[in-house]
Amino acid sequence: MADVTIDVCGEVCPMPVLKTKKALENINSGQTIEVICDYPPSKENVQRFVTSEGNEVLEVKEEGDKVKILIKKR
Amino acid sequence: MKITATIVGIVAGFLAAFVQAFMHVIPPPAYGICIACHMRDLVNWIVAHIYPIYGLSKGKLIIPGGPVSYYIPVLTVIGVLIGASFAARINNEFRWKTMRVAWQKPWVEFFWGIGFMISALLMGGCPIRTALKSAYLDITAIIGFFMIFIGVIIACELIKKIS
């Protein structure tokens, strides 16, 4: 299970990326964050943002309309 | 082939110049793509044909806006709405949704719309047309483009403090 879960359903850019960035600064290296979103552009934006900083995307799960992304801090 | 933003930029820039050169979208110069100005042309054309008193000035009917829209208005806005909904339905991305953030609720967005239109018409165009006028090498437009950038920076700092 993830250490921190962020739910950003119903929010458009820039809110998902901003909240993910704030949460990434508050946890220690090696911990995981799970982001639940339902807006296709924010799904691409979050993945592009975290990989450009060196973090890892562990898995991307799709359940109906929502998408869950599991991220591990480097 | 994945369509990235760079490809859209190249196609749109070239088509905007093409439409002015060969398809008679002139006077005013640099008028190929603008959401605010073309929306203003369409709205004024419709209102002036329903209530003629809206456009009367010194006894003559003039439509306030670009002179190219005098007889038949430019229809960019209708094309954008049709094209985007066509793309959304083909790829199954159409869903009714309402924003949850406090400053993006429907009734607040109504006032952002009014404020944006007034600011854009004072400045001479929406951000896309300001970029087009800068490519047309108009110095006042380049200054305006930097002012837009500074406005975006101020709003970003405010958003970071609020949320």
Added chain:
Amino acid sequence: MDYLPAIATLCLGFIFGYLGQRARMCFIGGMRDWWLVKDTYLLKGLFAFFISALIGFSIFHFLAPAIKTFPWFINGGNLFAAKWSKIGVSATPSFMLPVPGDPITWSYKIGAHLILAIIGGLGVGFISTFAGGCPFRQHVMAAEGSRSAILYIFGLIVGAILFHKIIAPFVKALLL
């Protein structure tokens, strides 16, 4: 009656709307993403638009008579100064006169145009970031089914009518 501009812009809008929905294109988003998280995906689209329009104008300057005023600060400002001098107003041709956006706020004083550009530019940047993007992105989101964007479009319509009835005579009396 010339139907060509209407049909051409309808097709251009269709192509632009289709491509913009697939690629999530937004101009204000480019500047905002670069400032907040140093993401340059949308900013590259903005630069590509600028350079491609510049190349297009330079090529068509030699091929079509409609772009004879191309480097506006060399060829264009003098054209409008000449028009004003026909009605007796002496305007100094200068390289700072802008391309006319709205016939009502056109004046022969350069300071007036700079003030309008600064105030309008700050307003556009500030309001667009809070609304969620440039108006092109709002049209695409309205086509995707967002209720806030549909009300934004109604706001644009009301704002256009308000501008021409109330604000334009006020600005004209102030600046001309």
